[in-house]
Amino acid sequence: MLLKDFLKESTAALSELYPETEARSIVQMLCTDRIHTQNYTHIIDPAFAVPEKALPGLRADMARLSAGEPVQYVLGTCDFYGRTFRVGPEVLVPRPETELLCRHAIGVAGRMRRLRKAFGAEARPVRILDLCTGSGCIAWTLALEVPGSEVVATDLSEAALKTAAGQDTLLRKDREARAPRFLCSDVLDTEQPFDEGVFDLVLSNPPYVRESEKARMRKNVLDYEPASALFVPDEDPLLYYRAVARWADRLLAPAGEGIVEINETLGAETAAVFRAAGFRSVSVLEDLADKPRFVSFSR
Numbered sequence: 001m002l003l004k005d006f007l008k009e010s011t012a013a014l015s016e017l018y019p020e021t022e023a024r025s026i027v028q029m030l031c032t033d034r035i036h037t038q039n040y041t042h043i044i045d046p047a048f049a050v051p052e053k054a055l056p057g058l059r060a061d062m063a064r065l066s067a068g069e070p071v072q073y074v075l076g077t078c079d080f081y082g083r084t085f086r087v088g089p090e091v092l093v094p095r096p097e098t099e100l101l102c103r104h105a106i107g108v109a110g111r112m113r114r115l116r117k118a119f120g121a122e123a124r125p126v127r128i129l130d131l132c133t134g135s136g137c138i139a140w141t142l143a144l145e146v147p148g149s150e151v152v153a154t155d156l157s158e159a160a161l162k163t164a165a166g167q168d169t170l171l172r173k174d175r176e177a178r179a180p181r182f183l184c185s186d187v188l189d190t191e192q193p194f195d196e197g198v199f200d201l202v203l204s205n206p207p208y209v210r211e212s213e214k215a216r217m218r219k220n221v222l223d224y225e226p227a228s229a230l231f232v233p234d235e236d237p238l239l240y241y242r243a244v245a246r247w248a249d250r251l252l253a254p255a256g257e258g259i260v261e262i263n264e265t266l267g268a269e270t271a272a273v274f275r276a277a278g279f280r281s282v283s284v285l286e287d288l289a290d291k292p293r294f295v296s297f298s299r
Helices: 005-011 020-035 052-068 071-075 096-124 137-145 156-173 212-217 239-251 263-278
Strands: 077-080 083-086 129-131 152-154 181-184 200-202 251-260 281-286 294-299
Touching: 005 020, 005 052, 020 052, 020 129, 052 071, 071 077, 071 294, 077 137, 077 200, 083 137, 096 137, 096 200, 096 251, 096 294, 129 137, 129 239, 137 152, 137 156, 137 200, 152 156, 156 181, 200 239, 239 251, 239 263, 239 294, 263 281
Parallel strands: 129 152, 129 200, 152 181, 200 251
Antiparallel strands: 077 083, 251 294, 281 294
């Protein structure tokens, strides 16, 4: 079967789930991963044929995609901040918006690290806490982008923590980085013992989608991604932010900072949670679409 015909047939099969451009992109991602073609292979080589032995696997993959399963789960990986992370149905698929959270956090942590260089060997490492870590994409990105930092990450899900800890192959390309430590902890239990010292940076991308917003979400999210990592009750949509604020109040160093990803419709309300918790410098930050997407805070 010619590659161009496989792309056309498979794109059509996904047309009920995705816009045509996105459907084609998903099929091209599949082909790149499975048979190592490029997005332009079918254009520069119209006679390129899909290897016969690869077709059964591709058909099986397409059956999963046509049922609505996210392509990242089918492939078992997701690109995030220039690296490839392993993902499965036990964790959320990392989103581009969360890359922006990492960018902001890397800027803050980088400044802290540069200020401490004057102390030489006596300099304290930048300490980072990632609450609700999921796949570990935030924790690993900070550990790798801020050399020498100490990252601790928590999640309630043992399955998610296993996936997060299993990203350690990322260290092969960066021997200077320290692997994050992943701990099982319920962020909503704000008074539990947590003997990990103080942190310079507290980060979190907690559940924030209201139950009433489900109607606007796609099948690939609703039917496959873990609901416990996504949804909050309409009557209390900010419960995780109150918890994060309490953790930060307990564990954030005097000159420390925090950044959380938020529901774009609740920017002012989320900022108010951190002001009420006693943080004086609280700001709502926008994403690339100029939507409220993060709240930063410091003492």
